[in-house]
Amino acid sequence: MVALLAGCGSSEPPAPAPSGPPDGVSVTLGQWRSDEPAHRLQVAVRNTRDTPVYFADVQLVTPSFRTVPASRAGAAIGRTERTDLPIPYGAARCSSGGLPQLRPATVVAHLRVGSxxxxxxxxxxxHPDPLLARLLRDECSEYLVRQAVSITFGQEWTESGKVMRGELIVTRRGAGAVKLAAMGGTTHYNVAYDGRSLGALPSAEQRLEIPVELTPARCDGHAFGEAKKAFQFPVRASIDGGEERVIVVAPPKPLQDRLIGFAFRACGFGR
Structure with missing residues (x-):
C-alpha cells in the first residue's frame, strides 16, 4: 500500500529551498527622490569577490507590504561597492487600529555565480530596516487619515499675476473630528493660507473648503525639467485630537499642467 501511494504522487521533484547568499555578496535597500512617486526601491548590491554574479530577477518579500512579482534584472555584477537594481514594491499593509510594527523583510533573487x-x-x-520603517509609517499614516476624510484640490483656480488661488476640499468619509494643522510646499511651489492652521472639520460637518495660494518656489531654467515631486503636497492632519499624520495630496493632471504654465509665466519664461 505504501508503494502504491508513493507511486500515485507527483513525479515532479520538490522545488529546492532558497539558499544563502554567495560569500562576499550582500544587498541593502535605497530609494532615490525619483523613485518615490513611482513606488520603487533600489536593491543596492555589494560584491567584494572577483567573480561576476548574474542577477536574473529580484523581489522584496515582507508581511508589511504586499508582494509584487519579481522584477527582471538581467544584470551581471562584478566587484562593486554598490550597483543598484530597481524594483517596484507593493502597498503597505495598514490597519484602522493604528500604525503597524514593521515585520522582517528579505530580498529574494534568482542568481548564479560565474558558470x-x-x-x-x-x-x-x-531588522528593522530604516527605509522600510519610514515607508510603512508614511503610507499607513496616510491610510488612517483617508479613512476619515478625503482631501483634494478644488476645481476652480484663478491665476492673478504671480499667485494662483484656489481651494483645498475636505470631504467626510468616516467618523471623527479632523484638524488640518498645516499644508507644506513642494520642491517647486510655496503654499500660503490664512491663519496658523489650515482649518478643522467638526464631527457633525461633512465638508470644508480652505482657500490656498500657490506661488513658484524656484525659477531656475532646469526646475521643471526635474519636477519629480513638484506636485506632492504634504498635509498634516489629526483625528479626534490624536497624533498628527501626514497625507500627500496631489492635484489632478489637468491642474498640474495649468500650474506648470502658470509657473513659467510667473517666472518670466513665457508659455
Missing amino acids: EPLREVTFDLP
Whole structure:
C-alpha cells in the first residue's frame, strides 16, 4: 500500500529551498527622490569577490507590504561597492487600529555565480530596516487619515499675476473630528493660507473648503525639467485630537499642467 501511494504522487521533484547568499555578496535597500512617486526601491548590491554574479530577477518579500512579482534584472555584477537594481514594491499593509510594527523583510533573487546553475537566494535585511520603517509609517499614516476624510484640490483656480488661488476640499468619509494643522510646499511651489492652521472639520460637518495660494518656489531654467515631486503636497492632519499624520495630496493632471504654465509665466519664461 505504501508503494502504491508513493507511486500515485507527483513525479515532479520538490522545488529546492532558497539558499544563502554567495560569500562576499550582500544587498541593502535605497530609494532615490525619483523613485518615490513611482513606488520603487533600489536593491543596492555589494560584491567584494572577483567573480561576476548574474542577477536574473529580484523581489522584496515582507508581511508589511504586499508582494509584487519579481522584477527582471538581467544584470551581471562584478566587484562593486554598490550597483543598484530597481524594483517596484507593493502597498503597505495598514490597519484602522493604528500604525503597524514593521515585520522582517528579505530580498529574494534568482542568481548564479560565474558558470554555476541559476539558483534562488534569500538575503535577510537588517531588522528593522530604516527605509522600510519610514515607508510603512508614511503610507499607513496616510491610510488612517483617508479613512476619515478625503482631501483634494478644488476645481476652480484663478491665476492673478504671480499667485494662483484656489481651494483645498475636505470631504467626510468616516467618523471623527479632523484638524488640518498645516499644508507644506513642494520642491517647486510655496503654499500660503490664512491663519496658523489650515482649518478643522467638526464631527457633525461633512465638508470644508480652505482657500490656498500657490506661488513658484524656484525659477531656475532646469526646475521643471526635474519636477519629480513638484506636485506632492504634504498635509498634516489629526483625528479626534490624536497624533498628527501626514497625507500627500496631489492635484489632478489637468491642474498640474495649468500650474506648470502658470509657473513659467510667473517666472518670466513665457508659455
